[in-house]
Amino acid sequence: MPTKGTNPLPVEGIWDLTLLTPIDRIEAEAEFTRRDGVLVGTARGAGEEVSLTELVLDGDRLTWKQAITRPLRLNLGFVVTVDGDTLSGTSRAGRLPASKVSGVRRRAQTGEDR
Template identity: 70%
Template structure:
């Protein structure tokens, strides 16, 4: 399964819905990624794909300084799961992979 691409994420958190973009790809055979949101660009760490389970960690400073741990299940061009920040309750995460230019479906 390939998770490479640009993913639009939505997280339902206690402070409201947060939108972010995650870019995933392979560099020298290693899965790498970067998250973009709230004016920040953050590298993903401990990135792992085991079957359809994708996990990673990232540190953010906006809207709060938090260390987040994500665990999502990938199903084709969609994903769903949770994000956890320390002792705070888990937040639901959903996402959709952006179509590559020129591959959009015609109506």
């Protein structure tokens, strides 16, 4: 789905995410890129990699859905607010309570960082 809204913030890059679920703290990463002008994404965590669907950036509000199989088979919906190199919001799986989500964009490595 194309980005909508006016002057959306750039979100491209790799983000280190933390989800605080009722069961556990989960670390994951999300990568956002543009392909033919359309925002696309992939999430990695718990030994699996999944494509993000229904990805929409509207101003500073970013939403997406993803299906996971670990630690449980769930369909997750994310609603986050992007503020520069940080994001925060919630993730929800059906009727389960919402989980807090926070994230930090990884800095691009330069020759000096290596």
